[in-house]
Amino acid sequence: MDKVFRALADPSRRQLLDRLHADNGQTLGALCERLAMTRQAVTKHLVLLEDANLVATVRRGREKLHYLNPVPIHEIAERWIGKFEHTRLAALSDLKKVLEDSDE
Template sequence: MTDTFVALSDPTRRLLLDRLSAQGGLTLSQLSDDLPMTRQAVAKHLAVLESAELVASERDGRCKRHYINPMPLAKMAKRWLVRFEDVPLGAMSGYHAPQASGQGGTAVPAASAHS
């Protein structure tokens, strides 16, 4: 799962996943269209996505077509996000962000449920 987080940490890789989500079966050239980088740079990003199993590729003659693989994202959502579905937002209303020590800032009071 660490590979999934690493792969998703880059905005270019998220953009590539968005493009593949909108239209699967794109080639490297199609994915590279309108991006301010070389095809080789896009290929490196695709390699990271493939190693994280977020993208699957298939040969189509001389072309290589890329498709999004939703399974790692579904597993991540199930493991990390489902546990917060039933948490009432009111339960978090008293949350205070930790203060960095030595910053001299003042604490901001949490919003009261009665305000």
């Protein structure tokens, strides 16, 4: 769990997770496009994310594809969010979404 928090503590790594959330199963090359990071930096961040089990990789032919793995985050949520809280939190998160969307 320490590894997950450490991995998430960095904005560049969160940005990489956001990119995979928007478009899952990307190659390193695709991830590097339009990012203000060197390829080496992206590689380094991906290694850390994979080590924290937040990114899973699959070899497909000659390509290595990267996937967002939210299971550790789910496990963290399960640890502190009681079984009775789910509905209330979902309602709050829906409300937040509606209010924030209407501001756009």
